[in-house]
Every structure is written in C-alpha cells, then in structure tokens.
Amino acid sequence: MKVEKVEIATKLKKLKGFVKAEKETVSGILYKDGMLIASDGEVIAKAALECQPAMDETFVIPIAAVNFIDKLPQGTAEITADKSTVKIKCGKAKGTFATVSDFEGFDDESKWTAVFSDENGEIFERIKEVIHCSSKDANGSNVTVKGVYFDTLGEKASIVACDGFRAAVSHCKCLSEAKPILALAATLQKIMSLHNGEPTEVFTSGNKAMFKFGDYEIITKQLSGTFLDYKKIFTAEPGKAVFNISRSGALDILNRAEACISGAKVPVMLTASEDKTVTFSVLSATTEFNESIEIDGVITDTIEIAFNPKYLIDCVKAFPKEQIKMTLYGPTRFAMFSAGELQQIILPVRTRRNK
Incomplete structure (x- = not known):
C-alpha cells in the first residue's frame, strides 16, 4: 500500500483512541479494503483511506507502528506486510514491526436501517450541549443515566441526557424515522473528536447503532433500559x-x-x-x-x-x-x-x- 504520510498519520492518530489502552502493546489498527478499522471490543471505528492499495491486502498496524508513522517525514509512505512483519518506508526512514494477529472487535456485517440524517451537520453540536448531564460514574442497575437518548420523529430529533440530578434536551432538524437510540455518552465523546461539522447519518441494526460522516463510520452497542420520560419534566x-x-x-x-x-x-x-x-x-x-x-x-x-x-x-x-x-x-x-x-x-x- 502507498499512501501520503499526512493522510494515514492523521487518521491513525484519531482512531488510536478506540483501541483498548491496556492492550496497546499487543493490539493495533486493522487495514482492510481501503479502510482503517479500530476497536476496543465495544465500539468499531472505521476511516476511509485515500491510498494505492495492493491486491487483497489485510493486516494489523501495531500501535508501536502507529506512533512511528506519526514521526515520519512528509511524503509518500509505503507499507507492506507478510505473516511475521509489517514494514514501513517513507523517504530514507524505514521501520519493521512484528505483526499482530489479535484484532478485537465484534461482527459488523449487519443490515442497517436508516434512522435519521442531519444535512447541516449540527447533531454533534446538540450532543455537546447536553452530554454534561449524563453520568460518568453511575453505579447500580440504571445504566441509562450513562447515555444520551435520541428521540427521532418526522423532521426533528430530540437529544436528551439525564443523570438523576439534572437533565438537558436539545433539538435539531433532520430527516428521521420514529426509532429511538440510546448511546453511551463516553463513546459519543470519542466520536465528537472525529466529527468536523460534516452531514451525519445514523443507522441501527438490532442493539447496534452506526454514525456515519465524512470518511468515518462508528459502530457502537446501544445501552439497554427504559430512559427517562423527559417530556413530562420539561x-x-x-x-x-x-x-x-x-x-x-x-x-x-x-x-x-x-x-x-x-x-x-x-x-x-x-x-x-x-x-x-x-x-x-x-x-x-x-x-x-x-x-x-x-x-x-x-x-x-x-x-x-x-x-x-x-x-x-x-x-x-x-x-x-x-x-x-x-x-x-x-x-x-x-x-x-x-x-x-x-x-x-x-x-x-x-x-x-x-x-
């Protein structure tokens, strides 16, 4: 695979936050079919990569190699892999890393149903307004307080968070179906670091939700439970x-x-x-x-x-x-x-x- 250093380094750096921290030494980011894919077992984050791929290339870029790529000089990087090593070359800089066979994720080969689309890219601005009201350290059975609730109907989506002591609701225009979503606030916080105002589409499949914008697709498991009846309190x-x-x-x-x-x-x-x-x-x-x-x-x-x-x-x-x-x-x-x-x-x- 040949790719501009700035293109792959930027996207690897963003996806690194979706790799399980305690397993960084033995894990990495998967490259497959022109996509970079990171996962912590609960969330899958994908980024489309502008590159010249070789035929049927699939390999894991170790976290150590991710850090190495970030330090490369500007120019076109060439990355090749075999069963035992991943080799990276950019200009006169060369690095060889042991391959990583373990990639932790979950099955994302799902049939997705569109829930809503936000043509103005404002959905994450609305999330930013309410996310502080979700609980970051809630204990007990009510896990819904750790989430952000998306109530979609017609041409408007309501985005809600509540930790039992405070609550917030914000609204944005969108094209939507009447299908609510309850996503973990900590995951949405990570997704916001990738979003740059692009139009956003949201899909569901079973207990999973997918956020799609720009070059990125994020798949996350939804929280289970009954969310607060926010319409009664506002x-x-x-x-x-x-x-x-x-x-x-x-x-x-x-x-x-x-x-x-x-x-x-x-x-x-x-x-x-x-x-x-x-x-x-x-x-x-x-x-x-x-x-x-x-x-x-x-x-x-x-x-x-x-x-x-x-x-x-x-x-x-x-x-x-x-x-x-x-x-x-x-x-x-x-x-x-x-x-x-x-x-x-x-x-x-x-x-x-x-x-």
Whole structure:
C-alpha cells in the first residue's frame, strides 16, 4: 500500500483512541479494503483511506507502528506486510514491526436501517450541549443515566441526557424515522473528536447503532433500559420567577463564587427578589460571598434556592447563546434554563434555609 504520510498519520492518530489502552502493546489498527478499522471490543471505528492499495491486502498496524508513522517525514509512505512483519518506508526512514494477529472487535456485517440524517451537520453540536448531564460514574442497575437518548420523529430529533440530578434536551432538524437510540455518552465523546461539522447519518441494526460522516463510520452497542420520560419534566408550567440572565455575566459571578469555595462541598444560594435583583451567595465556615445583578423579568415571590455550583456552571457554559431564560418554581423544585433549542433543569440542594 502507498499512501501520503499526512493522510494515514492523521487518521491513525484519531482512531488510536478506540483501541483498548491496556492492550496497546499487543493490539493495533486493522487495514482492510481501503479502510482503517479500530476497536476496543465495544465500539468499531472505521476511516476511509485515500491510498494505492495492493491486491487483497489485510493486516494489523501495531500501535508501536502507529506512533512511528506519526514521526515520519512528509511524503509518500509505503507499507507492506507478510505473516511475521509489517514494514514501513517513507523517504530514507524505514521501520519493521512484528505483526499482530489479535484484532478485537465484534461482527459488523449487519443490515442497517436508516434512522435519521442531519444535512447541516449540527447533531454533534446538540450532543455537546447536553452530554454534561449524563453520568460518568453511575453505579447500580440504571445504566441509562450513562447515555444520551435520541428521540427521532418526522423532521426533528430530540437529544436528551439525564443523570438523576439534572437533565438537558436539545433539538435539531433532520430527516428521521420514529426509532429511538440510546448511546453511551463516553463513546459519543470519542466520536465528537472525529466529527468536523460534516452531514451525519445514523443507522441501527438490532442493539447496534452506526454514525456515519465524512470518511468515518462508528459502530457502537446501544445501552439497554427504559430512559427517562423527559417530556413530562420539561414542562410549560408558569414559574414564580421568570427572568433573563447573561451567560458571560453569570459565569463570571459563578467563577468568583467557586473560587471562594475552594473545592469544599458548599452550595451556591440564588435569591430572586421581587425588586428584580438576583443575588448569588456562598456561606461556609471560612468564607462569605455575595454578588447581585439586576434582571429583566417577572418575580412574583422572593425565592431562595441552592445549587451544586458545578452543575450550575456546567449548565450555563453549555448554552451557545448569551441570553438565558431562567424559570424558578420554588425553593425545593427544579429550576429550568432555556435558550434557543436547548433546555436544562437542575434539582436544588436541600439546605436549612430552603426546607
């Protein structure tokens, strides 16, 4: 096989993240039929390679060789393989590596059904907006909190994540069928590193889902279980306080509040007053902080509500728009944040002041 060094090095580097870390010394990335294929046993990632293939070439590029290719000079690389070695040459640089016979994957010879297609390439932008609400270390039987849920119907897809303390839903236009998907958030995080705004197609086959865009195809197993009925919690119920906050202004205040906490498990108290001011405050054994802003909105009752500061910062950061609508229903009920296609809710922290 002959291929430009920059072409193969770029794609090998991206696919390397899909190889099981603890087996890097004995595993590699498969080359077959003009495709590079990586797998960790749970996910298969494929990249089309622009190259001059030899007839019926199939071999595994060891991880050590992947690192070597990345360091090659620019130019055309020639890669050949036999039963015992993989040989790589580019200019005057030559490397020979022992072959790897073990390639861990799962059967992907499936009949795929198209679920939705996103011609504008925005599906992963919507995933980025909600993925922080998935759980990264959930224990127990409810594995759905580790996932991102795709609810597709007609010309719109809803993308949802929920970890039991917060939830987010965003929407994008697409051509779709009424077939939901529940994919592991950690896998989607890896897929996002490959995506560069290209139109995306999503397919399913049994318990597997395939994301296809640009030169890449990613096949992953879906999570099993019943996902949260998100339509019930994202309510249109009127709140007792409805007002707009500035994304950048709120983040500045929250970062100052977090600096006062210094890693302690202390909530941030938000007080929405009838005089149209919102005060952020922190009170710990060693620190006191408060800062107020004037807001545009309607506050019928003064409400004090406490939040996990990390959840609040994650929530505000996720919005691409500067103006965020905030709705409060009471000191012990969730707060809702919305702007554009994105809506988020956060459950409050119980304190002596808001019980």
